[in-house]
Amino acid sequence: MSAPARPQPEPATQEVLAGLVERVTFHNSDNGFCVLRAKARGHRELVTVIGHAAMISAGEWITASGEWVNDHTHGQQFKARFMRTSAPTSMDGIEKYLGSGMVRGIGPVYARKMVQAFGDKVFDIIEAEPERLREVTGIGVFRAKRITDAWAEQKIIREIMVFLHSNGVGTARAVRIYKTYGSDAVQVMTENPYRLARDIRGIGFKTADAIAIKLGIEKTAMIRVRAGISYALTEAMDDGHCGLPTAELVPLAVELLEISQELVQTALDLELSEGTVIAASVGETPCVFLGGLYRAEQVIAERMTTLANGKLPWQFIDADKALPWVEQK
Numbered sequence: 001m002s003a004p005a006r007p008q009p010e011p012a013t014q015e016v017l018a019g020l021v022e023r024v025t026f027h028n029s030d031n032g033f034c035v036l037r038a039k040a041r042g043h044r045e046l047v048t049v050i051g052h053a054a055m056i057s058a059g060e061w062i063t064a065s066g067e068w069v070n071d072h073t074h075g076q077q078f079k080a081r082f083m084r085t086s087a088p089t090s091m092d093g094i095e096k097y098l099g100s101g102m103v104r105g106i107g108p109v110y111a112r113k114m115v116q117a118f119g120d121k122v123f124d125i126i127e128a129e130p131e132r133l134r135e136v137t138g139i140g141v142f143r144a145k146r147i148t149d150a151w152a153e154q155k156i157i158r159e160i161m162v163f164l165h166s167n168g169v170g171t172a173r174a175v176r177i178y179k180t181y182g183s184d185a186v187q188v189m190t191e192n193p194y195r196l197a198r199d200i201r202g203i204g205f206k207t208a209d210a211i212a213i214k215l216g217i218e219k220t221a222m223i224r225v226r227a228g229i230s231y232a233l234t235e236a237m238d239d240g241h242c243g244l245p246t247a248e249l250v251p252l253a254v255e256l257l258e259i260s261q262e263l264v265q266t267a268l269d270l271e272l273s274e275g276t277v278i279a280a281s282v283g284e285t286p287c288v289f290l291g292g293l294y295r296a297e298q299v300i301a302e303r304m305t306t307l308a309n310g311k312l313p314w315q316f317i318d319a320d321k322a323l324p325w326v327e328q329k
Contacts, residue, residue: 014065014066014067014081015065015066015067015068015078016063016064016065017038017040017041017047017049017062017063017064017065017066017078017080018040018041018061018062018063018064019038019039019040019041019043019047019061019062020038020039020059020060020061020062020088020090020093021036021037021038021056021057021058021059021060021061021062022037022038022039022046022058022096023036023037023058024036024056024057024058024100025037025048027053027056030179031052031172031175031176031179032052032053032054032171032172032175032176032179033050033051033052033172034050034051034052034053034056035048035049035050036048036049036050036051036056036062037049038062040078047076047077047078048074048075048076048077048078049062049064049077049078049080049083050077050078050079050080051064051066051079051080051081051083051171051172052080052083052171052172052174052175053083053085053161053171053175054157054160054161054174054175054178054179055085055102055154055157056085057097057100057101057102058096058097058100059088059092059093059094059095059096059097059098059099059100060085060086060087060088060093060097061085061086061087061088061089061093062083062084062085062086063083063084063086064078064080064082064083064084065080065081065082066078066079066080066081066082066083067079080171081170081171082165082170082171083171084161084162084165085158085161086158087123089120090120091115091119091120094115094120094122094123095111095112095115096111097111098110098111098114098115098122099111099112102150102154103147103150103151103154104146104147104149104150105143105144105146105147105150106147110136110138110139110143113136113137113138114133114136117135117136118132123151126147126148126151127148127151127155130144130147130148131144133147133148156183157178159186160174160178160183160185160186161174161178163185163186163189164177164178164185164189167189167211167214167215168210168211168214169211173200173202173203173207176200176202176203177189177196177200177203180199180200181199189211189215190215192223193208193211193212193215193217194208194209194212194223194224194226194227195208196208196211197227197230197231198227198230204231204234205227205228205230205231205234208227209224209227212224219257219258219259220259220260220263222263222266222267222270224257225253225257225259225263225264225266225267226267226270226271226276228253228256228257228259228264228267229249229253229264229267229268229271229276229277229288230271230276230277230290231253231256231257232244232249232252232253232256232257233249233277233288233289233290234290235252235256236249236252237290237293242289242293242294242297243280243282243287243288243289243290243293243294244287244288245282245285245286245287245288246268246279246286246287246288247286249268249288250264250265250268253267253268268288272288275291276290276291277289277290277291278290278291278294278295280294
């Protein structure tokens with residue numbers, strides 16, 4: 001009997017690298033993948049770091065865990081599995097960060113002015129005394145508001161990433177979670193981490209279950225058992241089945257989730273009532289199907305029936321009119 005998956009320990013070769021981001025060579029805002037040039041502790045020359053970050057900018061301090069790899073084209077790189085970013089503390093880093101465009105409303109010119117006016121207290125001013133930003137020549141009411149709003153947004157992103165990292169979520173997945181749920185990410189994960197398996201491609205039940213266990217959710221929690229019904233059906237789908245007889249599904253879920261049959265039956269009834277799974281008979285055998293898969297099978301069956309009856313599932317195409325139209329396009 002297999003136990004629920006738990007976060008795997010990092011390989012022994014994992015190293016920790018910390019340093020200042022000098023340049024963001026590449027950043028994909030959709031999936032968070034980034035290539036950075038950083039001034040890292042213990043290294044004379046700039047090092048290349050590849051990893052994932054929801055947002056990243058020159059001047060930020062990064063702490064990453066991962067391993068060194070040799071790329072045939074780009075040479076030695078540090079491949080980060082986890083990467084935490086934080087606001088810079090040095091004057092040079094602060095000016096680079098503010099001038100990078102990361103904080104809307106500030107460019108290199110205003111970054112220099114703000115550092116000259118407030119020194120290393122500039123972040124405290126933005127957060128706690130935003131009205132003082134107007135002491136800087138050229139910053140009026142509207143620009144000050146843009147700056148404080150952008151800073152608040154980045155603070156939320158950082159808090160979300162720290163929460164996800166602390167619960168065993170790698171940076172790449174953390175970015176996908178943030179991109180999916182935005183500022184609600186922490187609330188979604190706290191209330192029902194099993195939504196991750198349903199909403200985010202590449203995150204399955206085992207990953208969501210490992211996160212849930214870290215969050216303190218019990219094996220017998222109904223949100224876990226209900227998610228486990230879809231998990232059991234997905235496992236069957238991987239073996240080529242579109243659904244399972246109810247008499248097979250229940251004991252399979254009991255085995256996979258290590259819980260009682262009564263809990264599984266209760267969860268199955270709830271999933272059926274909400275339409276997440278569908279009950280249908282195949283011959284004389286009562287079966288259960290994943291809702292989406294069942295509906296897809298229905299559409300395919302309807303179209304095949306239409307074709308078998310000598311009808312096309314699309315409207316008649318007049319070739320004499322269609323071909324000239326295509327040639328013009």
